[in-house]
Amino acid sequence: MAESTTATAHGSHDGDGVTKRDFLTLVAGAGAAVGAGAMAWPLIDSMNPSKDVLALSSIEVDLKPIQAGQAITTMWRGKPVFVRNRTAEEIKAAQAEAKGLADPATDAERVKPGKEQWLVVVGICTHLGCVPVGNRPSDQRGEYGGWFCPCHGSQYDTSGRVRHGPAPANLPVPPYAFLSDTKIKIG
C-alpha cells in the first residue's frame, strides 16, 4: 500500500490534494517532535531544585534573643533572611507616608497585624543579589535607617523598602507565620 501511495504522490493529487503519504509524514514528524520534547524534559527538569534542596524549604526562628533595634540573619533556602525587632521610632518611620517609592508598598502590607515590631525580609539586594548591611546598630544603615547595600549603594528603609539607589524593588517578604509570640516559621 505504501508503495502505491508513493507512486501516486509524485504525480497527481488524489481528491482534496492531500495524500495519505503527506498525512503520515506529518504524523510521524509530530510524533518525533513530541518524543524529542518528552525526552528533553527530564534533562531540563533535572536542573531544577532537587528534593534535598526543596526539603530545606522551611525553617523556624526563635525571636526571643533579638533585642529591640537589632536584627539577625538566618538562612532560608540558601538565602539570608533578616528578622528585625524594630524600635517604636523605626515603626513610626516605616508607617509614615513615603512618596516617590520605586516599588510602592505600605508598611502594613509588609508586617503581620499586631506584630508590627517584627520585620522579616529576604536579605538580598534586589539589584544584583548582594547582602545589605545594617543588622547591627554599628553597621552603616543608610539615610533611611534600614539597610545599606555596600555593592552599589542601594538604601532600604525600616520597612525594607528601597528608597535610593539602583535596586528596582523592595526587599521581598518571605512567606512566614507566627507559631507563637516568640517563634515564626519561614517558608
Added chain:
Amino acid sequence: MAGLHKSDFENPVINWIDTRLPIFTMLQKEYGVFPTPKNFNYFWNFGALAMVTLMIMIATGIFLAMNYTAHTSMAFDSVQRIMRDVNYGWLIRYVHANGASMFFLVTYIHIFRGMYYGSYKAPRELLWILGVVILLIMMATAFFGYVLPWGQMSYWGATVITNLFSAIPIVGEPIVTWLWGGFSVANPTLNRFFSLHYLLPFVLIGIVFLHVAALHVTGSNNPLGIDVKGPQDTLPFHPYYTVKDSVGLCLFLAIFAFFVFFAPNFFGAADNEIPANPLVTPAEIVPEWYLLPFYAILRSVPSKLGGVLMMFGSIGLLFVVPWLDTSPVRSCKFRPVYRWFLGLLVIACVVLGAVGAHRPEGIWVLLGRLGTIYYFLHFLVILPVVGKLERPLPLPESISKPVLPRGGGPLPAGAAAKPMEKA
C-alpha cells in the same frame, strides 16, 4: 560507490591512509599550498595565536580537572592543593588562568583587525558571524571557569551574572532558579558550571573548525581589502605564513610566560583567594578585565532590564555589522573618515573597561554613559552613515601592483622587518 582517492604522497604509510581517507591531501591543500594573499601584516597572526591558546587552554584544563573537586566544600581547597602539592600544579593552573586573559587579548585584537580591514564584509559575513559565536561561547566558558575556584569573587560574580536573567519579566525568576538548581548559587550550580565549563571548549573547537572552513571557502582578506586577482597576488600558506605565524607565536608565548611566571596574579582579584562566603559580600564585585566594558554598559543604564538588554545588545549588534557597514570599500586604509571613528570606538571600549572597574559614582557614571552612547552610536549610526557619505581613497589595481605613492615597485629588503608600517 566512489573510487579510492588517488594520493600523490610517496611515503607508503601516508599514501595508504590517504588513499582511503584523504586527510593528508586535505591538509596539504588547506594548510600547505593554500593560496594566501602575500601582503599580510603581523595582525594576521592573531587568529593562529587564538587557535594555539585554545589548545593550551584545553590541554591544561584537562589536567586541572584530574585534580579538581567540583563541590562547594572542597573546590577551594582542591584548587589550593593543585597550587601547593600537585607536581607543577601551580604552573598548569597559572597557565590556564592567565591563558584566559591571553585568549581574550588575542581575540579582541583579532576582532579589531577584522573591523579595521573590513574582513566582515561580503563575502565573509558568515565567517564573521561564526567569529561572534566563538566570542559568545568564550565568554560563557570564561564565566563558568571563573566560578570553579569557589573564591569570593567566583561566588559573587556568579550571583550577579545569573541574577541578570531575573530581569526578564515573568519567567525571569524561574529561569534563575533553574540555572542555580536551588534558591541561590550553591553546590548544584557549581557542579553544572563545571560540567559546562568542560563541555563548551569542545563546542568551541567545532565552531572554530567551521570558522576556518568558511575562511578557506572565501579566502583571507588582506590589508588592502581588495580581492586576490591571481596567483601573482598569493603565496602558499606553507612555509610563508607558517613561519610568519611562528615568529608571532614565539613572541606571544614569551609575553604569556612573563605573566605566568612573574605576575601570575596580575589579572586576578585578591578577593578570590578568600573562600566563597554567601553571607559576606566583597566591597566591590568586579568581573575579569575582558568583561569589564560589557559590565560598564550594564551599569550605565539606570533600569535593570534596560541594562541587561543593552549589555546583551552590545554583543548581539556584532552579528549584523556586515549589513550595517554600507561602504563599498573594505580596508580602513582607504577610508579616511571611518578609521578615525574606529579609533574612537577603541577608545570608547577602553573607557568602558575603566568604568567597569570603578564604583559607579562621580565622573565614572558620566564616562560610562558617554562610552555606552558612543558604542551604540558607532554601530547603529556612524557605520551606516559614514559608509554612504565618505569618499574612499583610490584603490590599488591589485595586491602585487599597488598604486600607492610609496608602495610601487619592489620594496627594499629591510621593509619586511616592519610590515605594520607598510600597512
Added chain:
Amino acid sequence: MMRWVSLAAAAALVSSLAVSAPVQAQETSLPRQNWSFAGPFGTFDRAAAQRGFQVYKEVCSTCHSMKLAYFRDLEGIGLSEEQIKAVAASVTLPDIGDDGAPIERPGLPADHFRSPFANEKAARAANNGAAPPDLSLIIKARDGGADYLYALLTGFSTAPATMKMGDGMNYNKYFAGNQIGMVAPLSEGRVEYADGTPASVNQMAKDVTTFLAYISEPETEMRKALGVKVVLFFLLMTGVTYAVKRKVWADVDH
C-alpha cells in the same frame, strides 16, 4: 593609520590592565618595602622566614588558623626534617582512636597546622563577632600583598579624637574603615629571637610577613627560576624564527 589604531589598542590594553588591578585602591597609600622575595630573581630570606615562623607560632597562631599549610611546608624556609618533626610533635591534634573514641595525638610533618578554633562560629564567638581570617593565603588575598600586611601590622595607633570608635575596636591607619577588631599583636620584645636579632615591631612585622609570603605562595622560588629560562627560551625562539622568516621571504617581492 593601522599604527595609530594599534597604538590606541596598546594604550587600551595598558590602561585596562592598569585599572583592573588596583580597583580597591587603599585610601592611605601603602609604603613600599624591600622584600627579599620581590623581583624576578627574588628568593625568601630563610633567616627572616624562620624568625617569622616563630612570630607566627608565638603570636598569630593563638587566634589565626593557617589551614592550608602543612608542617612539611616548613622545609621551604630551611628547617631540617628533624626540626620539622619536632615542631609537628609539639602540638597535639584531634583524631579517632582504635576504639573509636576521640583522642589527641602528637602532630606529624604530614599534618596541617592546627587551627586555634574548632570552626568559624567558635572563632567568631571568641573574638567579639569578627572571626580572625585564615593566614594560609593572606598575602595573595589582600590588595597590596606583603606591603599591606606589613603596613597593617605596624599601622596601629591611638584613634584621632574626631573618630568615634566602636566597642572593642582598634584604630589602624591602613585597615579599610580604620577600625579593626584585632588588638595590635606586636610590641617591642614580644618574642625572643634565637639568633639574637632585636625583636622590634618593624623587625617582627617584616619577618612574619616574609614567612606568610612563603606560606601563601610556596612555589615562588621554583616559579621564578623556571620562568627566567622559559621567557629566555621563547625570546630566543622569536629571534630564530624571525631569522628563518627573513630567509624564507627573501625571494618574495612584497
